[in-house]
Amino acid sequence: MNDQAERPVYMDHAATTFIKPEVIAAMAPYFSQYFGNPSSLYRFAGEPRKGVDAAREQVAAALGATPAEVFFCAGGSEADNWAIKGVALANHKRGDHIVTTAIEHHAVLHTCEWLEKHGFSVTYLPVDTFGRVDPGDVEEAITGRTVLISVMTANNEIGTIQPVARIGRIAHDHDVLFHTDAVQAIGAVPIDVESMNIDLLSLSGHKFYGPKGTGALYVRRGTRLENLVHGGGQERGRRAGTENVPGIVGMGKAIELATADIEGHNRRLAAMRDRLIREVLSTIPDSRLNGHPTERLANNANFSFRYVEGESILLMLDARGICASTGSACSSASLEPSHVLLATGLAHEEAHGSLRLTLGDANTEDDVGYVLEVLPEVIGRLRQISPLTPPAGKRVPEAE
Amino acid sequence: MNDQAERPVYMDHAATTFIKPEVIAAMAPYFSQYFGNPSSLYRFAGEPRKGVDAAREQVAAALGATPAEVFFCAGGSEADNWAIKGVALANHKRGDHIVTTAIEHHAVLHTCEWLEKHGFSVTYLPVDTFGRVDPGDVEEAITGRTVLISVMTANNEIGTIQPVARIGRIAHDHDVLFHTDAVQAIGAVPIDVESMNIDLLSLSGHKFYGPKGTGALYVRRGTRLENLVHGGGQERGRRAGTENVPGIVGMGKAIELATADIEGHNRRLAAMRDRLIREVLSTIPDSRLNGHPTERLANNANFSFRYVEGESILLMLDARGICASTGSACSSASLEPSHVLLATGLAHEEAHGSLRLTLGDANTEDDVGYVLEVLPEVIGRLRQISPLTPPAGKRVPEAE
């Protein structure tokens, strides 16, 4: 192992982020000093209640929404489940058809599959080689029975940004509700639910330097939506459970910070991302970039390396003190290659050899330099071991 | 207002508790140092994963369960929803009937009502004047179509402890699954899922000096249960969503502390509770104790005061620096009197005048003394204002 192992070069910000110190500071008083239950009537509940209210305004401001349209929950998965099941069940008299894409997060896909078991039909739209959905396909998929279109704002694996505003327009032209999973997009893609015609939007705090176990669902005023978690009257009767006050406060602070200067943030990360992409493609033969060349998250670089397998790459990098991912974090224990890469047309063996590097606020050019030094060695080493690597003549030069 | 207002006498531990310093200390490193996603493959994910594993063992140990039977989620409400919907939907081919009680928390009742809208039938068993369910009633309610019995371990409003072990025995004799909402019982009622024949058990971290937004569902090995939140493979594929690592670690620590000496803890709180009950009943005329005289949570005192209304009592106490509750916290904004008090046979006007004082680890005999000084004054004052107070001859003497 190496020196870096203790304090690794962390390039897996799509899996989760560290919490910004300002966020921890914002949360701190709500753990002990202001521990009251915001639903209680006494003045001691005032501070927690104010904390939750302020966070709701911060989230609303980040989305161009009103605070009354923001509902807190426990994460992106819950928000996705709630949005999709909630709309489907509340509108099942009007229709039973949902349009989504083949590259959604499992929180969307498995929810849709669950609805299929309960009498709904779902269209999973294909994507092009860059992972983009064709808005024309969305429009064609709509039937008289369609109640919901769910297309993610940006993909968690390959970083491709979808034409969400155009899809929103189409949804509204056809009077169909539009949900977008913006879990990876917050702080990276400017969101305005009004101009983008978004009816429901999921987000998750730990993806933008906020706390884990926090999330929110934006629900446009007047949207018919069933509850997912029934019980007490919290969140104006729509999501039961004592509010996670410190978490909510932290998420509010985090989204405020994350959306304060999206452009500057993107500029900084994109410079590092582009260097990574440029140098990896030029120094490592038989490598390709997955996702869209320009319409991609500023922090995302996703490669396929022929002849080698993703988990091996990842663990060799880990041995050298680099944290990265292959496929999405939550499915990395599975043996299936990524459904996202397959949907972009990659063969199984290419999909198996994918590596995702996602940059974050603490990464530096030095980190990028270190990865660019280590990665060719790792790929070279694994290709030496692999039986698929073409024979010596056509062989990749050994990394020095 | 008064001196106490700044640092109130907090007697609303059934609504939520402060977090113990040891719990905050246990959580702290997982916010920044060990922020990794436990599902990631690299070594940096090892500490968060170990933290989650250790917490799972702590929760399992507290329940007499195995770690493989413990599933983390975001709170008591989610756990209740998951248990009840999950069992109902997974077993609907075998049956469509659920047995529960009229005094469950709304997280159970509203979930049952939702299932009624989706084709299930539910029996809401009555309780006696002390809020106890008759196990004989449970047995009689079981039909060939019954898939689940859900009876809470202890009630959140009146503190009545249910004969859960006997109900578990009956459930198992009839081959029906048994769920218990133990949200209020952890740390107060010794739990052993084996000897009590519990198949599913809900708990919530912030009720036993742990963090808000954390919860767990115990699920006996082999129990058929549908997911509530679909998506990634977390919690062995049963509850999607990136784990709230600091929260889970905190809850683990909290349950370990809360169950280390249940007897000693109960002895201490019961002494204060009994003084409260004794002196309130003897100094305030037309007052009564709600709930069971002995089979009640050691920290719970719930009174009805005739001629006055609960919210007024609460806010007058608040003005004197005492935090208390009327009905359950989450329904305190509603105008309905508590469904629990009505189920014990109280008339509407008695149910309206209820006050719940729930003691906690930081309360002292001084706190009790202060409440015993203030409460008679408050009730006296409100009775002066009330048109229902009997005329002077029969009138309550003015509190000095």
Added chain:
Amino acid sequence: MYTEKVMEEFTNPKNVGELADADGFGEVGSPSCGDTMKLYLKVEDDRIVDVRFRTFGCAAAIASSSMATTMIRGMTLAEAWDLSNADVVAALGGLPPAKIHCSVLAEAAIRTAINDYRARRGLSPWKPCSSCSCGGDGCGPHCENG
């Protein structure tokens, strides 16, 4: 949840009590519904010279009772009739939406007491706008349809 003004009126309510020699009396609500108010008026020259109340209810009900009775003291009966719950709410600096209904209690008690006063004098009762066809432009004392 409540404004400071509400809490002030609630913790130190004015005009609590009864008037043995009331000229008008109104009782509204029922304890099983949550709110009850008894209102006693002393009237001289069509003007309210004294007023007392007793209320069973939440803080909003008690504060509204205190505020409304303070406001109508010194008013003519016609002015008092016109006092709406919105005026009381405004004077309290607002009430939570779920508690607006509590302020209606005071409005209703005042009108009931005024009509009790009128009945004792043999006058026909004033009606709230909603019960006639004036269209809400003015009713009760000012209403052509009254």
Added chain:
Amino acid sequence: MYTEKVMEEFTNPKNVGELADADGFGEVGSPSCGDTMKLYLKVEDDRIVDVRFRTFGCAAAIASSSMATTMIRGMTLAEAWDLSNADVVAALGGLPPAKIHCSVLAEAAIRTAINDYRARRGLSPWKPCSSCSCGGDGCGPHCENG
């Protein structure tokens, strides 16, 4: 997730490569399924005197390949045939349940290479117990049914 031993074998695998003059060769798996292994044996007097492999696969597959090849070096073919994936897993200090199947790759490659060796000598192939009726008590080299 992986034991230290697995990570050691994975990051420094032994016996990587090819043998130009191999006496036995086995290739198992397919890249589209995730794991592929090529195994080269040099045999003298029924004993494995040299062995090399190439593996495409996850860390568990590479570590198992390294461990298994190290274990069979010096064994007789009959001993090598008897090496089970469980032996390899044990030598690695365990594998996560989802990764056990990776260790089967090495077992299969070794048996394929042994039978390739036998075929080149005109010997009939040994069969795994599961494909004969010996009931698992011993098969391949020791099997009456072989």
